[in-house]
Amino acid sequence: MAPPGAPSSSPSSSSSSSSSASTATAGSGSGSATAPTQSRILKFVPWQSSVTADFWHGLANLKLDVLRLDRRPLQIQGFFAPCSHPRISKPLQLTYESLSLELGTESPASDRNRCPAPGTLYNTNTSDEFNSIDRDALMNEETAKVWDDICSGRAEEDSNLLNRFFVICYADLKEWRFKYWFSFPALQFTQAVKHTMFQPASDYFTAEESLRVVSACTAWRTSPLTTCLSFFLLHLSCDGVTVRPLSDWEKCQGSGKILLGFYDPSHLPTNPGWPVRNLLVLAAVRWGLKNVDILCWRELQGRTDLRHCFVTSATFEEFGENTNAVPKAAGWEPSARSVDLSSLMNPDMLAKSAADLNLKLMKWRSLPSLNLLLLSKTKCLLLGAGTLGCEVALRLLAWGIRDITFVDYGKVGYSNPLRQPLYQIKDCGRSKVEAAQEALKTKCVDVRAQGHQISIPMAGHSVSGNQVEETFDNFTKLQTLIEEHDVIFLLTDTRESRWLPTILCAAAEQSKIVINAALGFDSFVVMRHGEGPFNSTQDGRLGCYFCTDVVAPTDSTVNRTLDQQCTVSRPALAPIAGALAVEMAVVVMHHPLGPAAPADQAVSVTTSIDQPMGILPHQIRGFLAHYAQLVVSGIAFDGCTACSPKIVSEFKARGFAFILEALNSPNYLEDVAGLTDLLHATNSMSLDWDGEGDSDLGVPDMA
Numbered sequence: 001m002a003p004p005g006a007p008s009s010s011p012s013s014s015s016s017s018s019s020s021a022s023t024a025t026a027g028s029g030s031g032s033a034t035a036p037t038q039s040r041i042l043k044f045v046p047w048q049s050s051v052t053a054d055f056w057h058g059l060a061n062l063k064l065d066v067l068r069l070d071r072r073p074l075q076i077q078g079f080f081a082p083c084s085h086p087r088i089s090k091p092l093q094l095t096y097e098s099l100s101l102e103l104g105t106e107s108p109a110s111d112r113n114r115c116p117a118p119g120t121l122y123n124t125n126t127s128d129e130f131n132s133i134d135r136d137a138l139m140n141e142e143t144a145k146v147w148d149d150i151c152s153g154r155a156e157e158d159s160n161l162l163n164r165f166f167v168i169c170y171a172d173l174k175e176w177r178f179k180y181w182f183s184f185p186a187l188q189f190t191q192a193v194k195h196t197m198f199q200p201a202s203d204y205f206t207a208e209e210s211l212r213v214v215s216a217c218t219a220w221r222t223s224p225l226t227t228c229l230s231f232f233l234l235h236l237s238c239d240g241v242t243v244r245p246l247s248d249w250e251k252c253q254g255s256g257k258i259l260l261g262f263y264d265p266s267h268l269p270t271n272p273g274w275p276v277r278n279l280l281v282l283a284a285v286r287w288g289l290k291n292v293d294i295l296c297w298r299e300l301q302g303r304t305d306l307r308h309c310f311v312t313s314a315t316f317e318e319f320g321e322n323t324n325a326v327p328k329a330a331g332w333e334p335s336a337r338s339v340d341l342s343s344l345m346n347p348d349m350l351a352k353s354a355a356d357l358n359l360k361l362m363k364w365r366s367l368p369s370l371n372l373l374l375l376s377k378t379k380c381l382l383l384g385a386g387t388l389g390c391e392v393a394l395r396l397l398a399w400g401i402r403d404i405t406f407v408d409y410g411k412v413g414y415s416n417p418l419r420q421p422l423y424q425i426k427d428c429g430r431s432k433v434e435a436a437q438e439a440l441k442t443k444c445v446d447v448r449a450q451g452h453q454i455s456i457p458m459a460g461h462s463v464s465g466n467q468v469e470e471t472f473d474n475f476t477k478l479q480t481l482i483e484e485h486d487v488i489f490l491l492t493d494t495r496e497s498r499w500l501p502t503i504l505c506a507a508a509e510q511s512k513i514v515i516n517a518a519l520g521f522d523s524f525v526v527m528r529h530g531e532g533p534f535n536s537t538q539d540g541r542l543g544c545y546f547c548t549d550v551v552a553p554t555d556s557t558v559n560r561t562l563d564q565q566c567t568v569s570r571p572a573l574a575p576i577a578g579a580l581a582v583e584m585a586v587v588v589m590h591h592p593l594g595p596a597a598p599a600d601q602a603v604s605v606t607t608s609i610d611q612p613m614g615i616l617p618h619q620i621r622g623f624l625a626h627y628a629q630l631v632v633s634g635i636a637f638d639g640c641t642a643c644s645p646k647i648v649s650e651f652k653a654r655g656f657a658f659i660l661e662a663l664n665s666p667n668y669l670e671d672v673a674g675l676t677d678l679l680h681a682t683n684s685m686s687l688d689w690d691g692e693g694d695s696d697l698g699v700p701d702m703a
Contacts, residue, residue, distance in 0.1 A: 017655035039194040042314055045266035047350040048090035049182040053344050054354060056178050058096045063171055072463045074121040078165060079114045082263040083298045090265035092117060112221050116229045117163035121575045130170035130179055142166050143185045150282045156246045158233035162278040179261055181336040185329045186277035193316045210306050218304050230263040231279055234295050249287055261545045264296035265326035272296045276416040284319050288533055289369055291315040307685060321532060336446040336500040348445040355444055359400045369612045372400055379403040381481055383501055384491030385432040390422040391578025392489055399586055403448045406433040409455040434678050458496040460554035462664045481506050487585050490516040502544050503644040506532035511595045513588050516545045519569045525576040527619035530636055531595050533645040538596050540635045544620050547637040552669035570624055580620055599633035639678060641669040
């Protein structure tokens with residue numbers, strides 16, 4: 001057998017096979033280019049295997065807890081998908097879920113990227129037993145299963161049986177080393193399979209046929225009932241194009257043309273993948289065919305494009321009436337392999353490796369510019385450990401951010417666990433920041449979570465003499481935390497509790513990424529603050545949360561009724577807003593200008609976007625009642641009570657004395673920001689209204 005990735009062929013022959021005996025078998029499409037008439041040997045790309053670390057961990061637990069020295073064969077599942085990269089073939093992969101049948105866990109749901117293949121694992125107890133196992137006998141035994149599936153018709157009812165494979169394995173659980181050898185049995189014709197053409201499907205089909213083929217195949221790939229069936233019939237008739245299971249072969253006879261289709265793991269432009277070999281044997285044995293056109297279904301990063309699919313015309317011999325003699329087969333990978341997981345089999349290390357796997361695959365497959373080192377070093381401060389704080393923290397973990405600090409003064413209430421996923425009933429009565437940081441450590445072993453129980457001083461909430469010292473301590477702690485962190489999330493329950501953090505961020509020596517998320521009943525806003533007024537080098541810096549206000553924030557908690565004392569929002573709103581807040585923060589981190597990045601405007605979903613991670617808006621306003629989102633932007637307000645130059649200058653000059661006066665004097669912020677003068681100027685304006693043509697409208701409402 002050829003090495004993985006190199007084409008392999010059936011035994012060669014000097015004679016070509018005759019034409020098909022079935023008039024229903026497809027020929028070249030009417031839109032195809034002229035195909036060469038000379039027959040050539042069709043070479044196949046061997047299937048490659050891939051095994052994840054969690055599979056070995058599951059096998060180790062199964063052997064230690066259940067099997068012990070039991071050598072019975074284990075029923076496993078492999079997973080694969082059509083090739084989706086022009087230079088990389090798709091392997092058949094084993095994961096922890098491959099052992100679901102033996103572990104007694106729920107079998108994983110099949111989807112377009114996880115087509116199942118039935119397999120058998122032969123577990124040995126010693127290295128010598130592994131080395132001396134009769135591989136020929138095993139190959140004959142597994143080949144007989146495939147042959148019986150074909151001859152009995154079971155492979156037509158369940159075409160995945162054509163992808164049978166098996167593995168021999170030895171697990172050294174003392175040293176955490178594993179040896180294994182894969183085989184993918186492929187039945188062989190006595191003479192080589194030949195082909196007379198191999199061309200892109202976009203050239204084979206006419207333009208009209210191409211549209212119908214794409215529509216039919218896409219429906220097959222996306223339907224939950226058929227997406228896991230990797231072999232199919234493509235029937236082109238005067239009634240249209242349909243994709244059918246192999247069991248519908250007889251129903252397709254009599255009109256049009258039929259192509260055999262399969263999910264092709266190969267990426268080579270003139271060589272189909274290994275699975276088609278057993279499909280050709282089935283066509284010869286069950287349907288008496290001697291030639292057929294084959295659709296090698298491939299994709300480009302999961303998208304349907306006939307330019308990346310290929311059609312080949314295969315010619316092969318008949319098997320005749322004798323189905324008692326099992327044909328020979330090929331399929332062993334070139335050699336046994338071994339893996340040393342001693343450094344990973346510690347559960348904590350395995351969890352850490354698995355947590356980072358998705359990010360590494362994302363960088364490898366879709367986002368080469370993804371800076372994993374930057375994410376791992378970023379320090380995030382979450383002001384608020386409630387509904388939004390919990391959602392943001394979990395999404396940060398998924399992005400590989402490990403330094404997370406919570407600030408909150410509250411305790412876990414009995415209404416919290418259902419809406420705030422970091423808490424459980426047993427946490428009720430505990431400090432939120434304490435329970436939150438502990439919960440994060442159960443999710444991710446290497447998270448560096450902290451919690452600070454701080455009452456944030458709030459504008460409009462006056463401070464009496466005996467509270468000044470405590471308020472000063474809270475102010476100092478909050479200022480220190482903001483200086484120590486890179487990204488600040490404003491996630492508190494009230495508007496006024498976001499005022500002091502906004503000033504501290506605007507006045508910080510180093511520009512901070514500030515993300516603000518707020519909820520209504522069925523609406524939300526997620527926005528990023530612009531740089532502080534003395535850090536910004538850009539014209540028209542972006543505004544903050546308070547830049548749309550013409551009054552200072554006040555105490556919004558006075559005389560609240562029960563429904564006003566809690567955040568009353570539709571349950572799905574916090575996860576949506578929290579996820580968008582984290583996504584926005586990650587995009588800002590990757591932007592060359594960081595917090596100074598200008599606001600991108602909304603674009604159509606059909607518009608091509610140059611940025612790898614998409615646009616970077618200023619604000620996202622969502623409306624769950626309409627299932628709609630708006631992307632808006634606004635520049636900083638020169639009279640803002642939180643980030644304007646006058647306010648920040650006054651704060652830098654007076655420090656805590658400025659904060660204390662702002663808390664105790666309701667009009668102080670408006671006086672400093674210039675809003676008082678603006679209001680007086682507005683009230684003194686004399687407006688002349690042109691009433692011509694408006695006599696029936698009355699006096700305009702100026703409220």
